[in-house]
Amino acid sequence: MNRLHGLYAITDNILMPDDQTLLSQVHAAILGGARVIQYRDKTSDTEKRYRQACLLNELCRKHQRTFLINDDVQLAQQCDAHGVHIGQKDSPLEEARQALGSSAIIGVTCHDQLSLATKAALACADYVAFGAFYPSKTKPDAKPAPLSLLTEAKSILSCPIVAIGGITVDNAPQTITAGADMIAVVHSLFAAESITQQAEAFALAFNWNE
Ligand SMILES: Cc1ncc(COP(=O)(O)OP(=O)(O)O)c(N)n1
Ligand SMILES: Cc1ncsc1CCOP(=O)(O)O
Ligand SMILES: [Mg+2]
Secondary structure, three states: OOOOOEEEEEOOOOOOOOHHHHHHHHHHHHHHOOOEEEEOOOOOOHHHHHHHHHHHHHHHHHOOOEEEEEOOHHHHHHHOOOEEEEOOOOOOHHHHHHHHOOOOEEEEEOOOOHHHHHHHHHOOOOEEEEEOOOOOOOOOOOOOOOOHHHHHHHHHOOOOEEEEOOOOOOOHHHHHHHOOOEEEEOHHHHOOOOHHHHHHHHHHHHHOOO
16 A cells, blocks of 8 residues: 555644544544544643654554654654654754654655755655645645646656645545645544545545546
8 A cells, every 4th residue: 555645634632632532533534544644733732742642653553554743753753653744844854864764754844835845855755745725724824835836746756745725525636636645634524524434535536536
């Protein structure tokens, strides 16, 4: 199975405030076909983040899913995650690689800029992420990016490409057709009435394009 392809589910500590909700919602997304899980909690204390990261790591390993930590290289190391997602204001890629090793998966935010992606790819990022392609409920201030960026990136990069920001079941097919190898989703996945059915619907969007 290609580990870096398909639905990329990102957790949200408002939608999933406690351990039980977090675990059951991520499990539901995995059952529906989420291939990559990112633990994203920018506000909770260290103890809660460590505990939850360890719980999710165990769940993802049990289901053979890729598990990444947002922002925090040290937490990724402590909970034995597969890797980390870093933004332009987080640890530099070289430092993250040094800390996590050559087999770790490291993804890099490139916003709406191809030049950031070529730089990250040259520095051996495992994937690059662009966005926001649509208005995002989770990050309303994210700078907009055009779908044409995905097509352009696809033609010059050989690493997998993630699209993020306001992705829904309705706009996923056009986003994938434009060049996304993975679609990263928070709100329209984890706020859905049935998370498993919603994940299945996202996964289906990839089959149409394979
Ligand atoms: C898959 C993926 N893509 C982009 C981001 C955003 O990262 P960043 O720009 O560092 O912003 P925060 O998520 O840290 O607020 C992401 N987390 N995941
Ligand atoms: C972390 C992040 N970076 C750009 S948009 C975004 C949030 C994505 O969440 P949603 O799928 O709810 O728009
Ligand atoms: Mg970040």
